[in-house]
Amino acid sequence: MSVSILGAGAFGTALAISLAHKGPVKLWSRDADQSRRMHDTRENTRLPGVALPSAINTTSDIDQVTQDNVLLLAVPMQQLRSVLTRHSSALQGKTLVACCKGIELSSGMGPVSVIAQTIPDARPALLTGPSFADDIARGLPTALTLACAEAELGQALQKELTTANLRLYRTTDTIGAELGGALKNVMAIGCGASIGAGLGDSARAALITRGFAEMQRFAALRGAQPETLMGLSGLGDLVLTCSSDLSRNYRYGLSLGQQRTFDASTTVEGVTTAQAVADIAAAEGLDMPISTTVAELSSGAYSVTEAIQSLLNRPLKEE
Numbered sequence: 001m002s003v004s005i006l007g008a009g010a011f012g013t014a015l016a017i018s019l020a021h022k023g024p025v026k027l028w029s030r031d032a033d034q035s036r037r038m039h040d041t042r043e044n045t046r047l048p049g050v051a052l053p054s055a056i057n058t059t060s061d062i063d064q065v066t067q068d069n070v071l072l073l074a075v076p077m078q079q080l081r082s083v084l085t086r087h088s089s090a091l092q093g094k095t096l097v098a099c100c101k102g103i104e105l106s107s108g109m110g111p112v113s114v115i116a117q118t119i120p121d122a123r124p125a126l127l128t129g130p131s132f133a134d135d136i137a138r139g140l141p142t143a144l145t146l147a148c149a150e151a152e153l154g155q156a157l158q159k160e161l162t163t164a165n166l167r168l169y170r171t172t173d174t175i176g177a178e179l180g181g182a183l184k185n186v187m188a189i190g191c192g193a194s195i196g197a198g199l200g201d202s203a204r205a206a207l208i209t210r211g212f213a214e215m216q217r218f219a220a221l222r223g224a225q226p227e228t229l230m231g232l233s234g235l236g237d238l239v240l241t242c243s244s245d246l247s248r249n250y251r252y253g254l255s256l257g258q259q260r261t262f263d264a265s266t267t268v269e270g271v272t273t274a275q276a277v278a279d280i281a282a283a284e285g286l287d288m289p290i291s292t293t294v295a296e297l298s299s300g301a302y303s304v305t306e307a308i309q310s311l312l313n314r315p316l317k318e319e
Helices: 010-020 032-041 077-086 111-118 133-137 151-161 174-196 201-221 232-241 248-257 269-284 289-299 304-312
Strands: 003-006 025-028 056-059 070-073 095-098 123-128 142-147 166-171
Touching: 003 010, 010 025, 010 056, 010 133, 032 056, 070 077, 070 151, 077 111, 077 269, 095 111, 095 151, 111 123, 111 174, 123 151, 123 174, 123 232, 142 151, 142 174, 142 232, 151 166, 166 174, 174 201, 174 232, 174 248, 174 269, 174 289, 174 304, 201 232, 201 269, 201 289, 248 269, 269 289, 289 304
Parallel strands: 003 025, 003 070, 025 056, 070 095, 095 123, 142 166
Antiparallel strands: 123 142
């Protein structure tokens, strides 16, 4: 297999750095100036202090990267469809591995479903799990989930994408892997808001636990396998994202709790995911109080105080 990466943000670049230790890798950016800067400086400003190996070839020419048969799509979830549509002719028949987390607001779909709908003859897969770009780029050990409905293709991708510091575990449950990676971002916003508001670690532990119960309910509704949510792409990612300020979603929640302005240029996938989940839950009659509260808090419909009271005033129930 030959591998290229579409998307030169922090995560796409980190994957390129890890894979470059196995051989040449192309890293595509739609911004020609960014591509040239990375080529000249051998650094991506999203990962300061981390040198790009010489095996990484940066480019803004889509035709160069689509010569390869395996393409990792490290673009934000809400931009995935537009990237696929814009380059659909060049992506026909390729193995497309989504490296984004979230639910598309316009359709309620996860990344694998968006790929399958947009490029019907592509072979879709998903790379997800508890990981920070900086850790991967610096060679720290990281375990991820590779989800692919085609078992044989999944085995081949697992072998190809495993590196000295990336250990991949395989599943055919693409729905469960999609939802674990998406829903944990919503819970991370809630946890960040609780810490930012000074509610303490006990409140955060409660949100993680009850948030995980919501994730399981939603995943069951969508037909996911329960054990998938217990793995890296569910519980593992949830624990990491809800407990570290390296998480953008957690930092965004912190800013809400502290009533501070957050950098609008930073992608926070959990905001749109919370809204998508709230809409689906309302339509399906599914009880998702934390997700719905995070959606209201993120949109400005609730203040932090109102969000806290909304959750604390719910009827008492069995666990």
